[in-house]
Amino acid sequence: MCRTETIGPVSFYALLHRFGSARAALEMVPQLARRGERSKTVTPVTRAEAEAEFAALQRLGAQLVCWGEPAYPSGLMAVDDAPPILTVLGRAELLGSPIVAMVGARNASANGRRFCRDLAAALGRGGIVVASGLARGIDAAAHLGALETGSVAVVAGGVDVVYPEENRGLHEALARQGAVVAELPLGTEPQARHFPRRNRLISGMALGVVVVEAAARSGSLITARFALEQGRDVFAVPGSPLDPRCRGSNDLLRHGAILTEGAEDVLAQLGAQLKHPAPPPPRPALPPPAIMGWPLAGTQAPAADDAALELITERLGPTPVAVDELVRQCHLSAAAVATLLLELELAGRVERHPGNLVSLR
Amino acid sequence: MCRTETIGPVSFYALLHRFGSARAALEMVPQLARRGERSKTVTPVTRAEAEAEFAALQRLGAQLVCWGEPAYPSGLMAVDDAPPILTVLGRAELLGSPIVAMVGARNASANGRRFCRDLAAALGRGGIVVASGLARGIDAAAHLGALETGSVAVVAGGVDVVYPEENRGLHEALARQGAVVAELPLGTEPQARHFPRRNRLISGMALGVVVVEAAARSGSLITARFALEQGRDVFAVPGSPLDPRCRGSNDLLRHGAILTEGAEDVLAQLGAQLKHPAPPPPRPALPPPAIMGWPLAGTQAPAADDAALELITERLGPTPVAVDELVRQCHLSAAAVATLLLELELAGRVERHPGNLVSLR
Numbered sequence: 001m002c003r004t005e006t007i008g009p010v011s012f013y014a015l016l017h018r019f020g021s022a023r024a025a026l027e028m029v030p031q032l033a034r035r036g037e038r039s040k041t042v043t044p045v046t047r048a049e050a051e052a053e054f055a056a057l058q059r060l061g062a063q064l065v066c067w068g069e070p071a072y073p074s075g076l077m078a079v080d081d082a083p084p085i086l087t088v089l090g091r092a093e094l095l096g097s098p099i100v101a102m103v104g105a106r107n108a109s110a111n112g113r114r115f116c117r118d119l120a121a122a123l124g125r126g127g128i129v130v131a132s133g134l135a136r137g138i139d140a141a142a143h144l145g146a147l148e149t150g151s152v153a154v155v156a157g158g159v160d161v162v163y164p165e166e167n168r169g170l171h172e173a174l175a176r177q178g179a180v181v182a183e184l185p186l187g188t189e190p191q192a193r194h195f196p197r198r199n200r201l202i203s204g205m206a207l208g209v210v211v212v213e214a215a216a217r218s219g220s221l222i223t224a225r226f227a228l229e230q231g232r233d234v235f236a237v238p239g240s241p242l243d244p245r246c247r248g249s250n251d252l253l254r255h256g257a258i259l260t261e262g263a264e265d266v267l268a269q270l271g272a273q274l275k276h277p278a279p280p281p282p283r284p285a286l287p288p289p290a291i292m293g294w295p296l297a298g299t300q301a302p303a304a305d306d307a308a309l310e311l312i313t314e315r316l317g318p319t320p321v322a323v324d325e326l327v328r329q330c331h332l333s334a335a336a337v338a339t340l341l342l343e344l345e346l347a348g349r350v351e352r353h354p355g356n357l358v359s360l361r
Numbered sequence: 362m363c364r365t366e367t368i369g370p371v372s373f374y375a376l377l378h379r380f381g382s383a384r385a386a387l388e389m390v391p392q393l394a395r396r397g398e399r400s401k402t403v404t405p406v407t408r409a410e411a412e413a414e415f416a417a418l419q420r421l422g423a424q425l426v427c428w429g430e431p432a433y434p435s436g437l438m439a440v441d442d443a444p445p446i447l448t449v450l451g452r453a454e455l456l457g458s459p460i461v462a463m464v465g466a467r468n469a470s471a472n473g474r475r476f477c478r479d480l481a482a483a484l485g486r487g488g489i490v491v492a493s494g495l496a497r498g499i500d501a502a503a504h505l506g507a508l509e510t511g512s513v514a515v516v517a518g519g520v521d522v523v524y525p526e527e528n529r530g531l532h533e534a535l536a537r538q539g540a541v542v543a544e545l546p547l548g549t550e551p552q553a554r555h556f557p558r559r560n561r562l563i564s565g566m567a568l569g570v571v572v573v574e575a576a577a578r579s580g581s582l583i584t585a586r587f588a589l590e591q592g593r594d595v596f597a598v599p600g601s602p603l604d605p606r607c608r609g610s611n612d613l614l615r616h617g618a619i620l621t622e623g624a625e626d627v628l629a630q631l632g633a634q635l636k637h638p639a640p641p642p643p644r645p646a647l648p649p650p651a652i653m654g655w656p657l658a659g660t661q662a663p664a665a666d667d668a669a670l671e672l673i674t675e676r677l678g679p680t681p682v683a684v685d686e687l688v689r690q691c692h693l694s695a696a697a698v699a700t701l702l703l704e705l706e707l708a709g710r711v712e713r714h715p716g717n718l719v720s721l722r
Contacts, residue, residue, distance in 0.1 A: 111603050238599030238611050241622035242472050250599050250622055259615040261602035 001026055002084040003045045003053070003185060006033070006348045009081040014342050029346055035309075036347025056186050061175075062089040062159055071095055073205035079230060081354060082204065083183040089159040090179035094150045097129040098274055100266060101202045101227075103220040104138025104212035105245045112138065112213040112245065115237065117145035119210070122263030124149025127274065131202055134167055134174070138212050138220075143170055143178070151178035154205070156198040157190035158182055199223040200230075200354065207270050208233035210260055214248035221248045224257070229354070233269055235260040308332055312340050313360070316350065320357035362387055363445040364406045364414070364546060367394070367709045370442040375703050390707055396670075397708025417547050422536075423450040423520055432456055434566035440591060442715060443565065444544040450520040451540035455511045458490040459635055461627060462563045462588075464581040465499025465573035466606045473499060473574040473606065476598065478506035480571070483624030485510025488635065492563055495528055495535070499573050499581075504531055504539070512539035515566070517559040518551035519543055560584040561591075561715065568631050569594035571621055575609035582609045585618070590715065594630055596621040669693055673701050674721070677711065681718035 001022040002012050007029070015025035026044040033042040057063060064085045065071045071092045076082045088095065100123055102116060120130045120142045130146035132139040134153035143151045151174060155163070159180045162168045174180050183201060184194065199222055203209050209227040211234065214220035224234050236257035239246025253259055258269055267274065311330050315321070327337045341358055344350035351361050362383040363373050368390070376386035387405040394403040418424060425446050426432045432453045437443045449456065461484055463477060481491045481503045491507035493500040495514035504512045514535050516524070520543045523529045535541050544562060545555065560583050564570050570588040572595065575581035585595045597618035600607025614620055619630055628635065672691050676682070688698045702719055705711035712722050 111601060115601070115603055237602060238607070238614060240472060240476070240600055241598060242476055246599070247622075250620060253599065253614060254620040259611060261608070261611055 001044070003050070004029065004042070006042055006346050008345065008352050009084055010352045011342055011345050012084045014338065018342075032343045033346040033348075036343035036345075036349055042346055042348070053185060057087065060089060060160055060186070062087055062186075063092055064088075065092055065095065073099065075099070075207065075230075075232075076201065076205040079200075079204040080356065081352065083201065087159050087182045087184075087186065088179055089175045089181075090177070091150075092179060094129050094152055094179045095181070095205065097150060098127065098270070099129045099131050099152065099206045100270070101131045101206035101209040101223070102138065102142035102212060103132060103199075103202065103209060103223045104214050104249070105218065105220070106135050106137040106139075107245065108137035108141070108213045109243065109245060112237075112239075113141040116141040116212045119212070119237075119260075119263055119266075120145025120151070121149070123266060124151075126263055126267045128266075128270075131206055133198065133202060134163075134171065134180070136164060136166065140167055140170055142212075143174060147173060147177055152205075153178065153180045154198055154202045155180060155182050155190065156184075156194035158184055158186040158188040160186050161189055163190050195219060196222055200226045203227035203232055204230055206232060207273055208235055208266065210235040210237070210266060211249045211252055211257070212237045213239060213243075213245045214252075215245050216247040216251065218248050221252070224252055226354075233258060235266055235269070237261070308336060309340055309343075312337065313344070313349070316358065316360040318359055320353040320359040323356045323358060326358070362405070364411070365390065365403070367403055367707050369706065369713050370445055371713045372703055372706050373445045375699065379703075393704045394707040394709075397704035397706075397710055403707055403709070414546060418448065421450060421521055421547070423448055423547075424453055425449075426453055426456065434460065436460070436568065436591075436593075437562065437566040440561075440565040441717065442713065444562065446544075448520050448543045448545075448547065449540055450536045450542075451538070452511075453540060455490050455513050455540045456542070456566065458511060459488065459631070460490045460492050460513065460567045461631070462492045462567035462570040462584070463499065463503035463573060464493060464560075464563065464570060464584045465575050465610070466579065466581070467496050467498040467500075468606065469498035469502070469574045470604065470606060473600075474502040477502040477573045480573070480598075480621075480624055480627075481506025481512070482510070484627060485512075487624055487628045489627075489631075492567055494559065494563060495524075495532065495541070497525060497527065501528055501531055503573075504535060508534060508538055513566075514539065514541045515559055515563045516541060516543050516551065517545075517555040519545055519547040519549040521547050522550055524551050556580060557583055561587045564588035564593055565591055567593060568634055569596055569627065571596040571598070571627060572610045572613055572618070573598045574600060574604075574606045575613075576606050577608040577612065579609050582613070585613055587715075594619060596627055596630070598622070669697060670701055670704075673698065674705070674710070677719065677721040679720055681714040681720040684717045684719060687719070 019025040019028055029044050030042055065088050066085050067082055073095045102120060116138050123130055124146040129150035129152055130142050131152040131154060132142040134155055143153060153174050159182045162171045203223050203226040209224055209232060211220050211224050227234050234257045236249040236252040237260050238253060315326060315329055327334050341350055349361055351359050380386040380389060390405050391403055426449050427446050428443055434456045463481060477499050484491055485507040490511035490513055491503050492513040492515060493503040495516055504514060518524060520541045523532045564584050564587040570585055570593060572581050572585050588595050595618045597610040597613040598621050599614060676687060676690055688695050702711055710722055711719050713719055
């Protein structure tokens with residue numbers, strides 16, 4: 001179901017809640033999408049296509065980890081648009097350990113790379129699994145430093161797609177000794193629009209994010225912002241004001257990030273969480289429906305009429321708007337708005353954004 | 362009077378309050394010191410010695426600036442053990458401008474020196490006079506950067522004593538274009554014990570202190586601590602964790618110093634004070650006696666008896682103790698304790714410390 005076009009994580013969980021099973025939900029998808037007034041028909045992924053993916057995963061030695069399973073990162077479970085399934089190549093059990101993310105500049109200095117590698121190794125000795133994005137520079141150094149103790153690469157494409165090419169050896173080493181994790185299916189080539197969401201997964205599965213050498217307005221700062229939104233600790237390594245690669249990380253320090261000169265700074269901050277980790281949350285079959293503003297399974301969602309559909313699309317535009325705000329402005333019930341948004345999303349007209357925001361495509 | 366052995370700033374002001382004039386106070390000093398049970402007699406500086414100092418100052422082109430005079434730095438006036446007089450070689454009027462101190466490592470990196478020099482020049486363009494300690498490294502770079510706009514060197518010895526020798530050219534340039542300031546008289550060779558007090562003057566005359574490249578446990582951190590005690594802003598320049606010269610400055614950032622990558626960070630923080638400076642305080646002839654816990658002039662200080670003297674010396678040791686605590690423990694009046702401490706200090710048995718603390722020598 002989650003491989004079907006236009007079914008994002010929010011719709012995925014909403015459909016399961018609404019119809020009780022993936023089979024029942026998939027049968028309803030074409031009809032719901034038509035109600036969203038889309039000329040093009042949405043065709044659910046077939047059983048044969050799903051089985052082909054399973055077979056390819058087996059050939060590769062990869063596996064799927066589903067939301068709620070013990071190997072699914074517990075931090076990520078608490079994120080409201082967590083991927084329903086992750087593809088994992090390598091040691092899936094690493095995802096159940098305490099994870100710290102390390103991110104930074106692709107064009108990092110020699111000193112920055114060395115520092116990052118040493119810090120990753122020291123975090124590993126402290127019992128931490130290090131996650132990063134398998135990019136050049138800081139990412140690669142972080143993976144290398146923690147290769148022996150536990151390193152997880154979260155990639156923007158499929159786990160079998162090597163990117164960038166120069167990290168092919170590291171990709172293979174991680175598949176053997178660490179783990180390569182992806183939200184998107186095998187064979188997906190990473191595209192620019194995939195990276196922000198990938199960054200959100202990196203911060204979401206981590207207790208904290210360490211930023212090493214990040215320039216102003218760089219992707220690492222986006223990851224740091226996600227981390228703050230998700231309630232994670234943000235650590236930053238100070239650097240010379242003469243080095244533009246440190247502009248962003250120094251700016252994080254100016255705004256309250258934890259100054260980090262070594263693993264002890266990270267371990268001290270996370271100390272309580274590491275020694276007395278929160279008891280693993282009970283593993284429900286689904287995220288609580290409150291996250292989606294979706295009516296409980298079994299309750300009758302009101303049928304959407306054309307007038308309501310028009311009311312809601314009028315109020316939507318390219319700028320993301322809060323679903324709560326839509327409910328207020330349209331004078332419709334939360335359940336009715338949720339139904340309409342689901343239909344519009346399935347029809348490919350609406351896009352979801354973190355924080356329960358939606359926009360018109 | 363302030364050139365007389367054992368008369369520190371606190372005793373200086375206390376004696377003036379007590380006896381109304383320096384002449385009257387000086388006549389009493391030998392007798393008071395004897396009451397402090399010192400075998401060696403304290404001999405006040407003579408008129409001839411004072412006139413010789415004046416003559417030497419005139420030959421050098423230097424001048425004395427007294428507490429309360431317009432050229433005396435207003436920030437320093439608010440410090441409780443401010444020097445009664447400063448010797449100034451060069452442009453004394455610079456001391457009346459808004460001052461920012463810059464301090465840091467003597468073995469600063471080439472990048473650190475360059476950054477420091479540029480920052481000093483930019484502060485100068487922003488209307489700030491830059492103060493530092495005329496040491497090698499960061500100090501010298503700060504003076505050089507602000508030489509044309511206004512730079513003040515506060516030295517630990519006399520203003521005529523060049524130290525270190527390699528800064529002779531800079532010393533001469535500052536005497537011409539900037540200012541060299543000292544608490545101690547002409548000809549004094551700087552000694553290790555003079556430096557902490559000199560650092561306290563640097564922070565005391567400044568609105569804030571910028572720390573550039575300071576190692577752990579370095580003198581620059583002492584200056585920063587003084588600045589915090591004196592209610593001054595502390596700025597620190599971030600640096601690589603791989604450089605031990607940045608350990609101390611990064612540690613300041615960890616503890617709340619203002620992250621500084623350029624003059625705009627300093628000017629923004631000091632903005633309000635620079636645009637709307639506090640009106641110059643009324644210039645009283647003396648600091649308020651409350652600072653010293655000394656009875657107002659005209660009130661009768663109780664005569665100290667041997668029993669009280671013994672009581673107080675018993676409770677003193679090499680570790681500084683608060684005068685207030687002594688008053689409480691000895692069940693004597695504040696005025697009586699102040700009298701006894703004055704006598705003990707004049708006798709060379711008691712030493713004063715910042716924060717109204719005293720210890721036995």
